[in-house]
Amino acid sequence: MTGFKLSRKTSRSLLWDRVATGCFYALGAGILLLVFWLLFTILSKGLPQISWDFLIKLPEEIDAGGGIGPMLFNSFYILFLSLLISVPIGVGAGIYMAEYAPNNRFTEILRICVESLSSVPSIVFGLLGLAIFAEYFGIGLTILGGAVSLAFLNLPMLARVTEEAVRAVPNELRHAAYGLGTTQFHMIRTVVIPTAMQAIITGICLVAGRAFGESAVIILTAGLSTSGEMWDFNLFSPGETLAVHLWYVQSEAIVEDARQIADKAAAVLVFVVLLINMVFRVPLWINNRKLRK
Amino acid sequence: MNISAHKAAREAGAELHPRHRWNLTSRRARARVVNWLFKYYFLFSILALCLVLAMVIFFIGKTAMLTFQEVTPAEFFFSFDWTPEEDRFGAALFIVNTLSLTLLTLIIAVPLSLGMAILIAEIAPAWVKKFVSPLLDLLVGIPSIVYGYLGLTVLLPLLRELSGEGLGDGLLAAALVLTIMILPTISRISEDAISAVPRKYRDASYALGATRLQTTFRVVLPAAGRGIVAAIILGMTRAIGETMAVVMVIGNTPQLAKSLFAPTSVLTSNIVMQISNVDFDSTWNYSLHLMAFLLLLISFVLILIIRIIGRKGGA
Numbered sequence: 310m311t312g313f314k315l316s317r318k319t320s321r322s323l324l325w326d327r328v329a330t331g332c333f334y335a336l337g338a339g340i341l342l343l344v345f346w347l348l349f350t351i352l353s354k355g356l357p358q359i360s361w362d363f364l365i366k367l368p369e370e371i372d373a374g375g376g377i378g379p380m381l382f383n384s385f386y387i388l389f390l391s392l393l394i395s396v397p398i399g400v401g402a403g404i405y406m407a408e409y410a411p412n413n414r415f416t417e418i419l420r421i422c423v424e425s426l427s428s429v430p431s432i433v434f435g436l437l438g439l440a441i442f443a444e445y446f447g448i449g450l451t452i453l454g455g456a457v458s459l460a461f462l463n464l465p466m467l468a469r470v471t472e473e474a475v476r477a478v479p480n481e482l483r484h485a486a487y488g489l490g491t492t493q494f495h496m497i498r499t500v501v502i503p504t505a506m507q508a509i510i511t512g513i514c515l516v517a518g519r520a521f522g523e524s525a526v527i528i529l530t531a532g533l534s535t536s537g538e539m540w541d542f543n544l545f546s547p548g549e550t551l552a553v554h555l556w557y558v559q560s561e562a563i564v565e566d567a568r569q570i571a572d573k574a575a576a577v578l579v580f581v582v583l584l585i586n587m588v589f590r591v592p593l594w595i596n597n598r599k600l601r602k
Numbered sequence: 603m604n605i606s607a608h609k610a611a612r613e614a615g616a617e618l619h620p621r622h623r624w625n626l627t628s629r630r631a632r633a634r635v636v637n638w639l640f641k642y643y644f645l646f647s648i649l650a651l652c653l654v655l656a657m658v659i660f661f662i663g664k665t666a667m668l669t670f671q672e673v674t675p676a677e678f679f680f681s682f683d684w685t686p687e688e689d690r691f692g693a694a695l696f697i698v699n700t701l702s703l704t705l706l707t708l709i710i711a712v713p714l715s716l717g718m719a720i721l722i723a724e725i726a727p728a729w730v731k732k733f734v735s736p737l738l739d740l741l742v743g744i745p746s747i748v749y750g751y752l753g754l755t756v757l758l759p760l761l762r763e764l765s766g767e768g769l770g771d772g773l774l775a776a777a778l779v780l781t782i783m784i785l786p787t788i789s790r791i792s793e794d795a796i797s798a799v800p801r802k803y804r805d806a807s808y809a810l811g812a813t814r815l816q817t818t819f820r821v822v823l824p825a826a827g828r829g830i831v832a833a834i835i836l837g838m839t840r841a842i843g844e845t846m847a848v849v850m851v852i853g854n855t856p857q858l859a860k861s862l863f864a865p866t867s868v869l870t871s872n873i874v875m876q877i878s879n880v881d882f883d884s885t886w887n888y889s890l891h892l893m894a895f896l897l898l899l900i901s902f903v904l905i906l907i908i909r910i911i912g913r914k915g916g917a
Contacts, residue, residue, distance in 0.1 A: 319811075326813035333721040337734070340718055340785070344737050347782070350756065351748060401647030409644055421909070422652040428901040429658055430843025432870050433894050436877070440661040444882055461654050468651060492637035515743070522745020525845040525874060533878075552747045556846065559751060571755075575748050582743050 348579070355576025363573060367539065368554070373566040377554060377574055379535040383452065384550040384581075386542070387531065388521050390456035395463040396513060402464070403471025408497055427465035434462045435529030442530060452548035455531030462526055463516050470512025474505040507596075518582045524552035533557050551578055658898065666892035672885045678892065684856040686876075686886040693869075693893055695858045699773070700842060700868040702859060703852075706777040707784065707841045712834055714781065715788035719830075722789070723796040724818050738786040746783065750850030753779040758851060765863050771853035774862035779847050784837035791836060795829020796822060832908045839904050843897060845870040869893045 315323070366376025406423070410416040438458030442448055478501050486496040502509075527550050536546035549557065555574045558567050669678065673691045681692025718738075722731050753775060762770035799822050807817040823830070853865020854875050867875070873890050880886045 322813050322816065326815040329815045330725055333717055333725050336714065336717045337721045337726070337730075340714065341734065341737060343782070344741055347744070347752065348740070350752065351744075398647045398650050401644045402651050405644035405648045409641060410648075419648055419652065421905075422655050423648075424905050424909070425902050426651060426655045426658075428839045428843075428905045429655075430845065430870065430894075430897050430901065432843065432845045432873055433658060433662060433898055436873070436891060436894050437658050437661050439877070440665065441657075461658075464651050464654060468648070492633045494637040494640040495633060497640075515739075518743045519745075522743075522747065524745065524747040525870075528846075528874065529877065552745055552846075555747050555751060556850075559754065559850075571751060575751050578745055579748055582745060583740070586740075586743050 351579045352576050355573040356580065358569065359573050359577065364577070365539065367537065368535075368570075369564055370562075371564060373564060375564060375566075375570065377551060377570070377577070378539045379537070379541065380549055380551045380554040380574075381577070382539060382541075383531070383535060383548040384521060384552070387452055387456045387459060387527065387548055387550055388517060390452070390544075391459035391463060391520055392513070392517060394457060395460035395467055395516075399464045399467025399516075400471045400509065402468040403473075404475055404497065404501075406468065407472045407475035408493070408501065423465050423468055427469065431462055431523060431525045432529070434458050435526040437461065438526065438530035448545060450530060450532030450547050451545045452531055453544040455527045455548050455550070456544075458526050458530045459520050459523060462523065463520055466516050466519070467513065470515065471505075471509055474508030474512060475501055477508060478504045514586055518585045521585060522552050522578055522582050524550070524556055528553050528556065533561075551581075662891055662895050662898060665888055666895035669885060669888040669892045671888075673889065678889065682858055684872075686880075686889070689885065691885065691889045693889065693896075695856065696867060696869045696872050696893060697896070699859050699866050700870075703773055703776055703780070703848070703868055704838055704841050706773055706862075707780040708834065708838065710777055711781040711784050711788060711837065711841075715785045715833075715837070716792060716830065718785070718789040719793040719796055720818055720823075723793045724814070724822065735790070738790060741782065741786045746844060746847040747850075749779050749783055750847035753847065753851040761863070768863050769853070769865065770863065771851050771865050772861070772863045773852070773859045773866060775851040776848045776868075779851055780841045780844060783844060783847060784840050787840055788833045788837040791833035792826070792830040795826040795833065798829065799825045828911050832911055835904050835908050835911075839901050842900055842904075843870065845874050849874055869897055 363376045364381060365378040366374075367378055368380070369375030402423070406416075406419065410419065435458060438454050438461075442454035442457070443450060448454070482500050482504060483496060486500045491499070527548070531548035531550065531553070533549055533553060534547045535541070535549045536543070551574055555571055555578065558564075558571045558574065562570075564570070669691070672689070678691055678693050679697070680694050681690070682695045682698075683690045683692040684695060718734075722734055726734075757775055757778060758770040760770075761775055762768070803821050803825055804817055807821045812820070848868060849871040852867060852871050854867050854871055855865040856867045856872065857864070859866040873893055877887070877890050880890070
């Protein structure tokens with residue numbers, strides 16, 4: 310730089326550049342701090358006080374010390390049922406869009422449908438479930454209704470993650486399989502799906518985590534109460550989930566320790582969601598490392 | 603010996619041959635049938651998705667249209683008087699509130715998320731991205747009801763102290779909660795758009811002597827413009843449709859939001875608060891469905907806008 314003298318404009322630009330860089334870093338650090346603080350607040354308030362008892366005990370209406378047993382069970386039960394319905398269809402739809410869909414107007418319409426469906430607010434799915442199960446079939450607020458409505462909500466996201474995963478499989482693999490004389494489905498089953506499996510499972514975990522914490526749909530379709538029994542597998546009993554219970558406890562419950570129950574329920578909720586997002590990936594991760602070696 | 607064995611084997615092979623061939627063709631036939639079946643299964647899956655969409659439109663729309671038996675469209679869309687107990691169904695206040703809540707959320711969220719996206723894509727070294735992206739994904743994973751609960755127990759007392767008026771619930775509280783919820787969406791997608799800008803644009807700009815800040819704001823961001831707009835609209839759809847987090851902090855009073863701290867109500871929160879208390883065959887219920895239908899239409903329009911932007915970008 311010797312021999313050159315920076316003009317005022319240039320040095321001002323450089324100064325601005327440095328200041329802005331600093332500001333961006335500060336912003337990033339601030340947001341990250343916020344994320345950590347959020348997680349810390351939720352988990353630290355609830356987790357230390359959680360006992361095994363709390364997780365499996367029945368809730369109390371008036372006295373302190375109630376648990377969240379049936380709600381926790383319902384949460385997993387509804388999540389399981391909804392995935393049972395939505396995974397085969399959602400993954401199938403994703404595979405169709407990635408492997409079969411010809412490049413024409415019909416496909417374009419299908420794509421618009423998937424995108425529109427994924428933009429539908431969750432509360433609208435709740436109203437749909439209410440209309441189908443409570444009004445049309447007249448069975449009221451049930452676990453079945455909650456699970457099916459939740460499955461509707463999951464479908465477009467499952468289709469999207471599967472499509473992305475399948476599209477990421479390199480075409481050479483497909484050509485190689487065809488070269489061995491396989492049919493298209495055989496190729497998909499033995500080459501594409503195993504290759505895309507990791508991404509598909511990651512996607513399913515994301516969807517499952519979202520479905521586990523979903524409340525607007527469940528509140529309208531599975532109701533604000535449970536059958537009052539633990540391990541109630543009946544599809545037609547009301548199915549309040551943990552997320553809905555959090556809402557119920559802080560808005561309507563009259564027990565004196567409502568605040569603690571809500572704190573603990575929120576912690577359990579976040580903990581399970583994080584668990585779903587991470588635990589299911591661990592086997593894949595280990596598998597991946599084995600492959601690399 | 604050797605030759606005879608060979609011959610025997612060949613004879614045995616010849617004997618086996620027809621069955622073997624039959625086996626092969628049957629396997630081939632089965633493979634064809636399975637292939638055909640699954641092709642239609644996959645097609646059926648995607649059609650099932652479309653059927654769900656049709657059901658949403660049909661069931662919600664059918665009930666929604668019943669509103670107009672007793673309420674004129676003019677009253678529903680332009681009257682600010684929502685007193686269903688006295689048969690006055692003016693939903694304009696919810697519509698206006700939803701729009702202003704979304705606008706306020708975007709005003710707060712867009713600069714923050716764009717800043718985050720620029721930091722990750724342009725400024726910070728690569729390892730930061732590897733570290734930050736999963737963290738932002740964590741934010742997406744947290745259930746909306748938990749955001750609402752945090753807003754209720756942490757944010758509201760804070761706002762109450764800062765503003766010194768009322769309970770602290772209202773548009774600002776809801777907008778802050780929504781900001782945290784849509785921040786990962788917007789920053790993730792606009793970061794992709796920024797990263798997709800070809801390197802040569804930046805090189806050209808640097809060669810002209812521009813600083814990184816100038817390059818980012820005058821070259822990269824305009825080039826990534828469409829992607830960023832799409833990201834913002836996607837964040838908007840999430841903000842408009844969000845229910846439980848908003849319900850917990852907005853105060854749930856059907857009145858027009860005149861200040862940031864006045865308890866109020868938006869389309870989603872009003873639906874979820876009132877739907878369980880009304881008869882199925884009442885105008886009240888119909889008008890709630892009409893509000894849901896309106897939400898549906900708004901989301902569809904936003905998705906269409908994203909598609910149009912995307913198509914122009916591709917051409």
